[in-house]
Amino acid sequence: MPQTRAESAELAAAGEPASPTPDWAGKLTADVPQPVVLRAAPALSAPLVGMLKRGDKVALTVCDAEVLWCQTEDEAWLLAYMVDGLPLDLPILDKPGLTVKNAKVAPTPTEEPSTPPTATPAPTLPPLALLLPTPTPAPVTIEATVKEKANLREGPGTTYAVAGSAGLGEQILLAGQTADGAWYKLANGAWIAAFLIDAPASQPPVVAPEAAGQAEDISLLEALSGAATAEAPAPPDVAPVATATNDTATNNAGGEQPETDQTSS
Numbered sequence: 569m570p571q572t573r574a575e576s577a578e579l580a581a582a583g584e585p586a587s588p589t590p591d592w593a594g595k596l597t598a599d600v601p602q603p604v605v606l607r608a609a610p611a612l613s614a615p616l617v618g619m620l621k622r623g624d625k626v627a628l629t630v631c632d633a634e635v636l637w638c639q640t641e642d643e644a645w646l647l648a649y650m651v652d653g654l655p656l657d658l659p660i661l662d663k664p665g666l667t668v669k670n671a672k673v674a675p676t677p678t679e680e681p682s683t684p685p686t687a688t689p690a691p692t693l694p695p696l697a698l699l700l701p702t703p704t705p706a707p708v709t710i711e712a713t714v715k716e717k718a719n720l721r722e723g724p725g726t727t728y729a730v731a732g733s734a735g736l737g738e739q740i741l742l743a744g745q746t747a748d749g750a751w752y753k754l755a756n757g758a759w760i761a762a763f764l765i766d767a768p769a770s771q772p773p774v775v776a777p778e779a780a781g782q783a784e785d786i787s788l789l790e791a792l793s794g795a796a797t798a799e800a801p802a803p804p805d806v807a808p809v810a811t812a813t814n815d816t817a818t819n820n821a822g823g824e825q826p827e828t829d830q831t832s833s
Contacts, residue, residue, distance in 0.1 A: 592627065595641065596658055598651040600624040606644035610637030617644050626651065630659045709741040709755045710768045718764035719829045723777045724751030726829055731758045742768055744775030753777075761829045 606618040610632055620626055627641040631648060638648045638658065648654055720732040724746045734740060741755035751759050753775055 592625065595627040596629070596655040597625050597627050597653075598638075598655065599653050600626055600650075601652050602650065604646050604650045606640065606642075606646055608644070610639070610645045614645070618642075620646070628655065628658055630661060632661045635660065708772065709743050710770055710772050712740055712742050712752070712768040713766045714738045714740060714760075714764060715766050716764055718760055720754070720758035720760055721751075721829070722758065724753070724759045728759070734760065734764075740765070742772045744772050746777070747774050764829060 600620045600622060602622050604620040604626075605616055606620065607614040608617050626646070628638045629641055631638040631654075635648055635654075637645050638651075638654070639645050714734045714736060717736050718734050719730045720734060721728040722731045740760070742752045743755045744753035745751065745762075749771075750762050752762055752765065752772065753759050759777070
């Protein structure tokens with residue numbers, strides 16, 4: 569609360585205002601922009617002990633915990649907001665409403681009993697490493713050279729569909745192999761027979777083929793021929809001419825040649 573006009577007028581008429589110490593070296597000072605009442609203790613009910621006039625400077629020693637009252641070097645108290653340039657490094661009392669040991673007697677406030685609040689335990693945070701995504705290691709690939717033109721398959725075997733081809737001398741990247749080492753898996757997911765490439769400098773890890781659809785590797789001509797045979801009407805019952813030459817040709821025409829994974833150049 570600000571001081572009353574009656575108090576300011578009474579002090580001004582009663583005597584000389586408090587004179588600041590002229591030597592301010594090493595002291596914590598503030599400027600007085602208006603008449604300021606000095607009291608014996610940090611309370612409005614404390615006796616008046618002096619007054620500062622506008623333009624004065626005052627040396628301060630301590631402030632209460634609320635920084636509402638500050639004590640001068642003459643052990644008088646003033647309201648902190650009545651002065652300008654309050655030093656930021658002023659000592660602060662650790663109990664609000666109480667004064668330092670040598671302050672004048674002031675009414676002691678009655679402290680109300682209070683139950684200290686129950687401390688809430690801080691939540692336990694997981695380590696930062698568990699919050700970050702686990703990096704996926706880059707697959708290890710090994711370079712190899714194709715030694716003859718070959719088919720690439722969708723799986724490790726000639727029963728898988730053709731997924732492309734590789735030319736003579738082409739560089740490919742191996743990412744895995746079957747347990748028996750007969751097939752290599754490429755970095756692009758296709759497979760190639762081991763005998764169609766030069767032995768790599770090191771062996772890739774054993775990987776299991778995907779359980780993708782396995783398809784018979786038959787040519788378009790064979791598929792069309794099979795469909796045409798199934799749809800054609802049965803020929804008249806004519807006795808075949810039994811010759812050794814025709815039987816051999818028929819057997820060769822209907823026989824199935826063993827398949828390799830080499831392609832014609």
